[in-house]
Amino acid sequence: MATQSQSQFFSQLKRYYSFYTGGFIAFVIIVAILEQMGVPNKVLGYIFLAATVLLYAGIGVMSRTADVSEYYVAGRRVPALFNGMATGADWMSAASFIGMAGTLYLSGYDGLAFVLGWTGGYCLVALLLAPYLRKFGQFTIPDFLGARYGGNIPRSIGVFAAILCSFTYVIAQIYGVGLITSRFTGLEFSIGVFVGLGGILVCSFLGGMRAVTWTQVAQYIILIVAYMIPVVWLSVKHTGNPVPQVAYGYVLEKVTAREQVLNDPTTPEGAKEAEVRAIFKTRQEAAEGKLKALEAGGAAYLAEEKGKLEKAAADLKAKPDADPAAVAAADKAVTDYPADAATAKKAWTAAAAGAKAKTAPIAAHAEPFAGKDQAAIDKKRKNFLALVLCLMVGTAALPHILMRYYTTPSVKEARKSVFWSLFFIFLLYFTAPALAVLAKFDVYTLLVGSSFSELPSWVASWAAVDKSLMSVTDINKDGIVQLAEITIGGDLIVLATPEIAGLPYVITGLVAAGGLAAALSTADGLLLTIANALSHDVYYKMINPHAATTRRIAISKGLLLVVALLAAYVTSLKPGDILFLVGAAFSLAASGFFPALALGVFWKRANKWGAIVGMSAGLGTCMYYMYMTYPFFGVNAPLWWDINPISAGIFGMPVGILGVIVGSMLTAAPSKEVQDMVDHVRYPSLENDINTKAA
Amino acid sequence: MQLTEKHKEYWQKNLRMTGFLLVIWFVVTFVIAYFARDLQSITIIGFPLSFYMGAQGSLAIYVAIIWYYAHYMNKLDQEYGVHEGDD
Numbered sequence: 001m002a003t004q005s006q007s008q009f010f011s012q013l014k015r016y017y018s019f020y021t022g023g024f025i026a027f028v029i030i031v032a033i034l035e036q037m038g039v040p041n042k043v044l045g046y047i048f049l050a051a052t053v054l055l056y057a058g059i060g061v062m063s064r065t066a067d068v069s070e071y072y073v074a075g076r077r078v079p080a081l082f083n084g085m086a087t088g089a090d091w092m093s094a095a096s097f098i099g100m101a102g103t104l105y106l107s108g109y110d111g112l113a114f115v116l117g118w119t120g121g122y123c124l125v126a127l128l129l130a131p132y133l134r135k136f137g138q139f140t141i142p143d144f145l146g147a148r149y150g151g152n153i154p155r156s157i158g159v160f161a162a163i164l165c166s167f168t169y170v171i172a173q174i175y176g177v178g179l180i181t182s183r184f185t186g187l188e189f190s191i192g193v194f195v196g197l198g199g200i201l202v203c204s205f206l207g208g209m210r211a212v213t214w215t216q217v218a219q220y221i222i223l224i225v226a227y228m229i230p231v232v233w234l235s236v237k238h239t240g241n242p243v244p245q246v247a248y249g250y251v252l253e254k255v256t257a258r259e260q261v262l263n264d265p266t267t268p269e270g271a272k273e274a275e276v277r278a279i280f281k282t283r284q285e286a287a288e289g290k291l292k293a294l295e296a297g298g299a300a301y302l303a304e305e306k307g308k309l310e311k312a313a314a315d316l317k318a319k320p321d322a323d324p325a326a327v328a329a330a331d332k333a334v335t336d337y338p339a340d341a342a343t344a345k346k347a348w349t350a351a352a353a354g355a356k357a358k359t360a361p362i363a364a365h366a367e368p369f370a371g372k373d374q375a376a377i378d379k380k381r382k383n384f385l386a387l388v389l390c391l392m393v394g395t396a397a398l399p400h401i402l403m404r405y406y407t408t409p410s411v412k413e414a415r416k417s418v419f420w421s422l423f424f425i426f427l428l429y430f431t432a433p434a435l436a437v438l439a440k441f442d443v444y445t446l447l448v449g450s451s452f453s454e455l456p457s458w459v460a461s462w463a464a465v466d467k468s469l470m471s472v473t474d475i476n477k478d479g480i481v482q483l484a485e486i487t488i489g490g491d492l493i494v495l496a497t498p499e500i501a502g503l504p505y506v507i508t509g510l511v512a513a514g515g516l517a518a519a520l521s522t523a524d525g526l527l528l529t530i531a532n533a534l535s536h537d538v539y540y541k542m543i544n545p546h547a548a549t550t551r552r553i554a555i556s557k558g559l560l561l562v563v564a565l566l567a568a569y570v571t572s573l574k575p576g577d578i579l580f581l582v583g584a585a586f587s588l589a590a591s592g593f594f595p596a597l598a599l600g601v602f603w604k605r606a607n608k609w610g611a612i613v614g615m616s617a618g619l620g621t622c623m624y625y626m627y628m629t630y631p632f633f634g635v636n637a638p639l640w641w642d643i644n645p646i647s648a649g650i651f652g653m654p655v656g657i658l659g660v661i662v663g664s665m666l667t668a669a670p671s672k673e674v675q676d677m678v679d680h681v682r683y684p685s686l687e688n689d690i691n692t693k694a695a
Numbered sequence: 696m697q698l699t700e701k702h703k704e705y706w707q708k709n710l711r712m713t714g715f716l717l718v719i720w721f722v723v724t725f726v727i728a729y730f731a732r733d734l735q736s737i738t739i740i741g742f743p744l745s746f747y748m749g750a751q752g753s754l755a756i757y758v759a760i761i762w763y764y765a766h767y768m769n770k771l772d773q774e775y776g777v778h779e780g781d782d
Contacts, residue, residue, distance in 0.1 A: 109749060115749065115754065116724060120724050123760050123761060127713045127716055128713070245751065246740070249741025368732050369732060381731075381732075389725075392724075412779060418761050426754055426755070430751050682706055682709075684772050684777050685777050685778060685779045
C-alpha cells in the first residue's frame with residue numbers, strides 16, 4: 001500500500017463509496033419490494049438492523065490491522081473529503097439525529113442554541129486547533145498536552161478530562177442505540193444495547209481508528225440519506241417545493257398565523273383551546289389544593305381521603321343496579337391511591353406541573369426568548385448565549401473530534417478537512433429546523449380540528465407504542481382535537497415523519513437505521529478515545545515506555561472491551577436526562593481542555609504550572625457548579641446569575657483561562673525546546689525543523 | 696531553529712486573519728442572537744431575520760469562514776515557503 005500514491009488512493013475510495021451508496025439504495029428498494037409483497041413490519045425492522053450492523057462489522061473485518069499508526073490514526077492518509085464525512089458521523093450523535101428536530105419543535109427559536117453551538121464550534125476548531133494539532137502529529141490529545149507542557153501531570157489531567165467527557169457522552173449514545181433497536185425490533189432495551197455494542201466492538205476492536213474511519217464514512221452516507229428523504233417528501237406535500245430549507249419560510253408564516261388564531265379566544269377554535277386550558281387550570285389547582293392539605297394533615301389526611309374513596313366504592317357495590325364499569329373505576333381509584341405521604345407528594349406535584357404546562361397559551365415558534373416580563377426575557381437570552389458559547393467551545397475541545405484531524409495526510413488537508421466536516425454537518429443541521437416547522441404545520445392544521453373518531457393513522461399507531469411520545473385525550477369531551485389536548489415527545493418528530501408524510505414503512509426502517517448509524521458512529525469514536533487515552537497515554541507513555549507495539553495494541557483492545565461493557569452497564573441503570581448528559585460533556589470539555597490547548601499554541605509563555613492550574617481549576621469549577629445545581633445530585637443550591645447547570649462551562653472556561661495565565665506568570669518561562677516546539681506546530685514546514693511526529 | 700523575519704511576518708498575517716474571522720464569527724453568533732428580539736420585524740424569504748440567521752444564515756457563514764481560512768492559509772504557505780511537500 002505504501003507505493004500507492006495519495007491521489008490513486010483517493011480515486012479508489014471514491015469508487016468504493018459510490019458502489020457502496022448504489023448498493024445501499026438497491027438494498028432499500030429490495031426491502032420496499034418485500035414490504036409490498038406483504039412481509040410484516042417487524043421483520044423489515046430486523047432486516048434493517050441486521051444488515052447495517054453486519055455491514056459495519058464487515059468493514060471492521062476488512063480494515064483489521066496490527067500496525068500502530070494504522071490502529072491509532074488510520075495511517076494518516078485519510079483524504080480531506082472522507083475525513084470530513086467521518087467527522088460528520090463521529091459528530092452527529094443520536095441527540096442530533098433524533099433529538100434535535102424535536103427540541104426545535106418544542107422550543108422554537110430557543111432550541112436554535114444547539115444548531116448554532118454545534119456548527120459554530122467548528123470555526124474554533126479550524127482557526128485555533130486543527131492545523132496545529134495535525135502538524136504536531138501524534139496519537140492523542142493528552143499527547144499534545146504532555147509534549148507541550150512537559151511532565152506527566154498535565155498529561156494525566158488530560159487523560160482524566162478526556163475520559164470524563166467521553167464517558168459521559170458515550171452513555172448518551174448507547175442509550176440511543178438501545179432505544180432505537182428496542183423500538184423497531186421489539187427486542188428488550190438491554191438486549192438492544194448489546195446487539196448494537198457488538199457492532200461497535202467488532203469494528204473498533206479489529207481495526208482501531210482505521211476501521212472506525214471507514215465505517216463512519218459508510219454511516220454518514222446512511223444517516224444523511226435517511227434524514228433527507230422524509231423531509232423532502234413532507235416539503236413537497238405541504239409546499240410543492242422539494243427544497244425544504246427554502247420552502248419552509250412560507251410554512252413558518254402559516255404556522256405563525258395559526259398560532260395567533262388558536263391563541264385568540266374570540267375565534268371559535270381559539271375559544272375551544274381556552275376551554276381546554278381552563279380545565280387544566282382547574283386540575284392544576286385541585287392538585288395543588290391536595291398538596292396543601294397533605295402538608296397540613298400528613299398521613300391522617302391521606303387515610304381519611306382513602307377512607308372516603310373506599311366508602312364510595314362500597315356504597316356503589318351495595319346498590320342493586322350498579323354499573324360494573326363504575327364499580328371497576330371506583331375500585332381502581334382505591335387501589336391507585338398513594339400509599340404514603342412521599343408517593344402522594346410526588347404524584348400530585350407531577351400532576352400539578354403536568355397540568356400547569358398545559359395552561360399556558362401557545363408559544364410562538366419564531367419568537368426569540370418569549371417571556372412574560374423583561375426579567376424573564378433577559379434570563380432566557382442570557383442562558384441562550386451561555387449555552388451557545390459552551391457548546392461551541394466544547395466542540396473545539398472534545399478529544400474524539402480533535403483526534404480525527406491527526407488522520408489527514410498534511411496540514412493543508414487538515415484545514416480543508418474541517419471545511420468538509422462542517423459542510424457535511426451543515427447539511428443535516430440546516431434541515432432540522434425545516435423539519436420541525438413542517439411537522440408543526442401538519443399538527444397545527446391537520447391534526448388540530450380533526451375528529452377523535454378519525455384520527456390520522458400515525459397518531460393512533462404512535463400513541464399505541466408509547467404514551468410519552470404521542471397522546472391525545474379528549475379533555476373537554478367535544479369529540480374534536482384541540483392543540484392543548486395533544487402531548488408530543490420531542491423524539492417523535494424524526495421517528496414519525498415518514499408516516500406523517502404518508503411514506504411506506506420501509507422509510508421508517510431507513511430512519512431507524514439512520515438513527516442507529518448516528519449513535520453507533522459517535523459511540524465508536526468515543527470508545528476509541530477512552531481506550532487510547534488509557535493504553536497509549538497511561539500505559540505506554542507513563543507505565544511502560546518500552547512496550548512492544550503488539551503489546552500496546554493488545555492492551556488497547558482489551559481496554560476497549562472493558563470500557564464498552566462498563567459503559568453498557570452504566571447505561572442499563574438509565575442515569576438522568578440524555579440532553580443534560582450531552583450538554584455536560586461539552587461544558588466539561590470546554591472548561592478542562594480548551595484553555596490549555598488554545599493557549600498552548602498561541603501563547604509561548606504558557607508553561608507546565610499554568611496548564612496544571614488552569615485545567616484543574618477550570619474542570620473543578622465546572623464540576624462544582626454542576627454538582628451544586630443539577631437536581632440529579634440533590635443539592636439544589638441557588639443558581640449563579642440564573643445560569644442553568646447545563647452551561648456550567650461558562651464559569652469553568654474563564655477560570656481555566658485565568659488559571660493558565662496566572663499559573664504561567666508566577667513560574668519560570670518554558671524551556672527553549674518547548675518554545676521551539678510551539679514554532680514547529682505554527683508552521684506547516686520549516687527548514688531544520690524538529691520532529692514531533694510519532695510513527 | 697531560527698525564525699527569519701519572513702517567518703514572523705507569516706505568523707502575524709495568520710494571526711490577523713484568525714482575529715478578523717473570529718470577529719465575524721462573534722458578530723453573526725452572539726451580537727445577532729443578543730439583538731434577536733429587535734430583528735424579528737425584518738423578514739427574509741418569509742422568515743423573521745433572527746430566526747433565519749439562527750437556523751441557516753449564521754451556519755452558512757461558518758462554512759464560508761472555514762473555507763476561506765483554508766484557502767487563504769494554503770496560499771499563504773506557498774507564498775512564504777512554509778508549505779509541505781506534495782502528497
